[in-house]
Amino acid sequence: xxxxxxxxxxxxxxxxxxxxxxxxxxxxxxxxxxxxxxxxxxxxxxxxxxxxxxxxxxxxxxxxxxxxxxxxxxxxxxxxxxxxxxxxxxxxxxxxxxxxxxxxxxxxxxxxxxxxxxxxxxxxxxxxxxxxxxxxxxxxxxxxxxxxxxxxxxxxxxxxxxxxxxxxxxxxxxxxxxxxxxxxxxxxxxxxxxxxxxxxxxxxxxx
Amino acid sequence: xxxxxxxxxxxxxxxxxxxxxxxxxxxxxxxxxxxxxxxxxxxxxxxxxxxxxxxxxxxxxxxxxxxxxxxxxxxxxxxxxxxxxxxxxxxxxxxxxxxxxxxxxxxxxxxxxxxxxxxxxxxxxxxxxxxxxxxxxxxxxxxxxxxxxxxxxxxxxxxxxxxxxxxxxxxxxxxxxxxxxxxxxxxxxxxxxxxxxxxxxxxxxxx
DNA sequence: CCTACCGATCGGTAGG
DNA sequence: CCTACCGATCGGTAGG
Numbered sequence: 381x382x383x384x385x386x387x388x389x390x391x392x393x394x395x396x397x398x399x400x401x402x403x404x405x406x407x408x409x410x411x412x413x414x415x416x417x418x419x420x421x422x423x424x425x426x427x428x429x430x431x432x433x434x435x436x437x438x439x440x441x442x443x444x445x446x447x448x449x450x451x452x453x454x455x456x457x458x459x460x461x462x463x464x465x466x467x468x469x470x471x472x473x474x475x476x477x478x479x480x481x482x483x484x485x486x487x488x489x490x491x492x493x494x495x496x497x498x499x500x501x502x503x504x505x506x507x508x509x510x511x512x513x514x515x516x517x518x519x520x521x522x523x524x525x526x527x528x529x530x531x532x533x534x535x536x537x538x539x540x541x542x543x544x545x546x547x548x549x550x551x552x553x554x555x556x557x558x559x560x561x562x563x564x565x566x567x568x569x570x571x572x573x574x575x576x577x578x579x580x581x582x583x584x585x586x587x
Numbered sequence: 588x589x590x591x592x593x594x595x596x597x598x599x600x601x602x603x604x605x606x607x608x609x610x611x612x613x614x615x616x617x618x619x620x621x622x623x624x625x626x627x628x629x630x631x632x633x634x635x636x637x638x639x640x641x642x643x644x645x646x647x648x649x650x651x652x653x654x655x656x657x658x659x660x661x662x663x664x665x666x667x668x669x670x671x672x673x674x675x676x677x678x679x680x681x682x683x684x685x686x687x688x689x690x691x692x693x694x695x696x697x698x699x700x701x702x703x704x705x706x707x708x709x710x711x712x713x714x715x716x717x718x719x720x721x722x723x724x725x726x727x728x729x730x731x732x733x734x735x736x737x738x739x740x741x742x743x744x745x746x747x748x749x750x751x752x753x754x755x756x757x758x759x760x761x762x763x764x765x766x767x768x769x770x771x772x773x774x775x776x777x778x779x780x781x782x783x784x785x786x787x788x789x790x791x792x793x794x
Numbered sequence: 795c796c797t798a799c800c801g802a803t804c805g806g807t808a809g810g
Numbered sequence: 811c812c813t814a815c816c817g818a819t820c821g822g823t824a825g826g
Contacts (some may be wrong), residue, residue, distance in 0.1 A: 404698050480606070490609050543743070543746030546746075563739075630822075633822070640821095
């Protein structure tokens with residue numbers, strides 16, 4: 381089936397582009413580079429896409445949209461603010477550990493995005509950050525948290541997760557799940573939530 | 588004095604380059620763009636520098652070196668691990684709040700750095716992260732902290748600071764000093780240090 | 795500090 | 811999927 385071949389080819393291009401963009405940067409990667417990995421010539425790529433920019437937009441905005449959806453699901457799954465922060469942080473970190481290249485592109489190639497995609501990505505990021513901030517404010521309001529500045533606490537949690545995309549290597553040290561669980565606890569510490577007794581560590585472990 | 592003029596011109600080029608590199612990316616900025624801001628022609632820039640790459644290397648490595656020096660000074664200033672973490676985090680955050688463009692270049696343009704500068708920057712970052720990790724391990728060892736994973740706690744603190752360079756805007760909301768002080772406390776929470784009584788907030792404030 | 799200019803590379807199109 | 815090719819732009823040099 382021609383249609384299937386075209387779809388898989390498109391996926392190959394997409395995943396090659398993600399890898400090269402992440403390694404060399406968007407502008408440091410030529411269409412020729414992408415084609416070379418797939419063992420074809422650069423102009424052939426245009427049978428599967430309309431521009432290099434399209435690839436970047438698809439990856440960065442698509443990844444951000446996925447993150448937002450997952451976070452909304454976490455919020456909907458429980459009414460307990462403590463569990464919302466814990467699972468929200470786990471979800472956030474897991475996303476960054478599992479899609480490090482896509483996430484890095486969204487962070488590093490903002491300047492390479494053309495409008496209106498650039499504004500859309502920035503708006504989504506701002507919305508996501510605000511959702512976190514409101515969550516922490518709710519926890520403060522009902523006395524479960526004591527975050528001095530909810531905005532700053534929100535930014536801190538988000539940035540910690542973004543960092544995971546930089547240093548986390550699958551198969552080395554902790555698993556993605558372990559890192560995520562760990563960050564769930566760190567997030568709770570950060571907002572000043574009372575830790576349930578079973579999470580208070582009896583002793584110290586290292587990675 | 589010709590020498591003074593040359594020095595200031597060089598500084599103008601440097602600061603223009605930092606701004607444009609941060610806004611449009613290193614590869615998205617041409618020497619012509621830099622020259623246009625200074626109202627001269629691109630080839631004239633080469634009277635003051637030998638290559639575009641040299642500008643990027645100077646900024647990214649120089650900024651990282653400064654950060655390392657400041658951190659060493661903080662460690663040397665006291666033997667109390669709690670104060671070392673607090674002031675270390677304040678120093679880290681202040682650096683990122685005061686030099687956001689330079690720091691962003693170091694984070695986003697790693698792929699644009701040619702060797703051996705690229706490796707030098709990455710080595711310095713790794714050394715800095717390891718110094719933080721050892722500091723937290725010392726606090727664990729003497730019973731002042733209870734960080735589950737010192738490595739993860741160190742990464743978290745570093746990444747939070749890097750985030751500051753993204754969202755901090757001077758003159759809006761908290762001052763750089765306030766943000767830094769706040770992060771000093773967050774860092775202590777993160778490593779599980781016992782908070783001195785005067786820092787436990789009586790109620791909640793927002794930014 | 796300038797003009798004139800070079801070789802290289804780029805994203806993308808035409809046409810098959 | 812290919813070859814042939816285009817206009818544009820780039821970093822940098824020569825020579826004054």
